């Protein structure tokens with residue numbers, strides 16, 4: 001019997017146990033560039049571990065559609081991972097709490113199109129999941145000597161649906 005998880009709007013508060021939401025909500029921390037730019041300063045907890053370093057990669061991902069079969073979540077024990085869209089389309093962000101080494105009930109968020117996210121180290125999450133073309137993202141994550149990947153496959157998959 002397939003279990004259903006309903007999408008909800010991404011907010012910094014709801015996402016806080018899992019990571020950071022990067023957006024321009026509220027006033028900027030600094031006004032720079034002769035008053036022509038607001039800087040929302042240092043808004044993500046980046047973590048690349050003692051052996052790793054920061055890397056920026058570009059992901060060009062196939063768009064998915066809702067309802068979405070969530071077959072797998074993964075986590076990166078050695079570092080954080082940020083998804084920064086290079087477009088303004090909402091995308092799907094799935095996370096799950098850890099329950100003694102396996103994921104608990106997943107949560108599914110839809111971004112506004114003007115949000116980026118940063119998963120904290122070792123947070124169960126769905127892989128990058130665009131919902132439109134281009135599925136173009138900058139990804140900031142750990143480059144290092146270890147695999148830095150743990151996967152958990154759901155059988156049966158969860159079904160991600162809008163409310």
Ligand SMILES: NC(=O)N[C@@H](O)C(=O)O
Nearest residue numbers: 074081125126127128129
């Ligand atoms: N594997 C990879 O580079 N990306 C995944 O970690 C992901 O979360 O999409």
Ligand code: NI
Nearest residue numbers: 074076081127
């Ligand atoms: Ni990942």
